[in-house]
Amino acid sequence: xxxxxxxxxxxxxxxxxxxxxxxxxxxxxxxxxxxxxxxxxxxxxxxxxxxxxxxxxxxxxxxxxxxxxxxxxxxxxxxxxxxxxxxxxxxxxxxxxxxxxxxxxxxxxxxxxxxxxxxxxxxxxxxxxxxxxxxxxxxxxxxxxxxxxxxxxxxxxxxxxxxxxxxxxxxxxxxxxxxxxxxxxxxxxxxxxxxxxxxxxxxxxxxxxxxxxxxxxxxxxxxxxxxxxxxxxxxxxxxxxxxxxxxxxxxxxxxxxxxxxxxxxxxxxxxxxxxxxxxxxxxxxxxxxxxxxxxxxxxxxxxxxxxx
Numbered sequence: 626x627x628x629x630x631x632x633x634x635x636x637x638x639x640x641x642x643x644x645x646x647x648x649x650x651x652x653x654x655x656x657x658x659x660x661x662x663x664x665x666x667x668x669x670x671x672x673x674x675x676x677x678x679x680x681x682x683x684x685x686x687x688x689x690x691x692x693x694x695x696x697x698x699x700x701x702x703x704x705x706x707x708x709x710x711x712x713x714x715x716x717x718x719x720x721x722x723x724x725x726x727x728x729x730x731x732x733x734x735x736x737x738x739x740x741x742x743x744x745x746x747x748x749x750x751x752x753x754x755x756x757x758x759x760x761x762x763x764x765x766x767x768x769x770x771x772x773x774x775x776x777x778x779x780x781x782x783x784x785x786x787x788x789x790x791x792x793x794x795x796x797x798x799x800x801x802x803x804x805x806x807x808x809x810x811x812x813x814x815x816x817x818x819x820x821x822x823x824x825x826x827x828x829x830x831x832x833x834x835x836x837x838x839x840x841x842x843x844x845x846x847x848x849x850x851x852x853x854x855x856x857x858x859x860x861x862x863x864x865x866x867x868x869x870x871x872x873x874x875x876x877x878x879x880x881x882x883x884x885x886x887x888x889x890x891x892x893x894x895x896x897x898x899x900x901x902x903x904x905x906x907x908x909x910x911x912x913x914x915x916x917x918x919x920x921x922x923x924x925x926x927x928x929x930x931x932x933x
Contacts, residue, residue, distance in 0.1 A: 665903055669684075669685075669902075669904050685904050685905050686911075694890065695887070695912075698886055698889065699887050702864055702866055706866065713806055713807045716807045717810035721818060742809060744804055744808060745808060752801070752805065754872075760787040762785060762789065768784045791880045801869060802869065817850070
């Protein structure tokens with residue numbers, strides 16, 4: 626009996642060998658960089674002066690909190706994300722209502738899922754190049770189409786610099802982000818709707834409930850967990866926005882300062898030649914992390930439900 630217990634324990638220990646490769650990779654590529662960045666944030670480390678590293682404690686964090694350029698970058702990030710999340714969730718909600726309506730009984734959902742999710746499969750560099758070409762103020766397709774419409778009505782059109790004008794650059798990036806991510810939100814919301822028993826919708830329809838009543842009283846409360854997940858993940862992704870603004874905004878454009886995000890600001894100090902202040906860049910990363918945590922907790926409280 627005792628030998629059987631030992632063999633069972635030995636067999637159970639074999640499980641650790643199977644998870645060991647993942648644990649090692651996770652510690653090296655996930656945990657270590659996070660802890661290393663935390664350490665660097667308390668130093669004055671620069672790429673060019675790695676031998677003269679000094680412990681400066683919270684000086685970098687004090688500098689971040691009093692840095693007006695950091696707060697401007699944060700406002701740019703929130704502004705771009707805010708417009709994006711309103712359009713993204715609005716469009717996803719609209720499509721969800723159409724496809725989940727028992728009266729419409731829309732078919733071909735799987736085809737539309739593929740079409741809506743397709744932009745997520747395209748590399749950010751390709752998307753940036755595509756929209757820089759489409760939105761070029763001199764030869765871009767978008768301005769040419771608008772110009773053709775104006776000509777039909779005998780009016781003249783002054784081309785808009787969609788990416789170079791501070792008044793339009795942020796909104797343009799928000800719309801591109803919406804096109805890129807609304808399919809993902811739509812699929813998440815539809816998954817939540819499909820998890821609801823159809824009996825609720827059919828019973829409500831038989832009782833004469835309208836579409837808005839069904840949506841407000843049945844659909845919305847029951848997809849609240851999915852909605853919370855979409856909102857929080859959108860927040861995390863939005864506040865870490867980097868690729869499209871970095872690839873599409875030119876430093877020589879007047880709009881650059883209006884679309885510079887927090888991660889772009891961090892990248893400037895952490896990696897660009899001449900401003901490699903790794904200690905300060907690391908503190909920017911952790912301040913952004915703290916902001917994301919605080920706002921995520923607030924969202925959890927807002928979406929939280931009292932049970933019992």
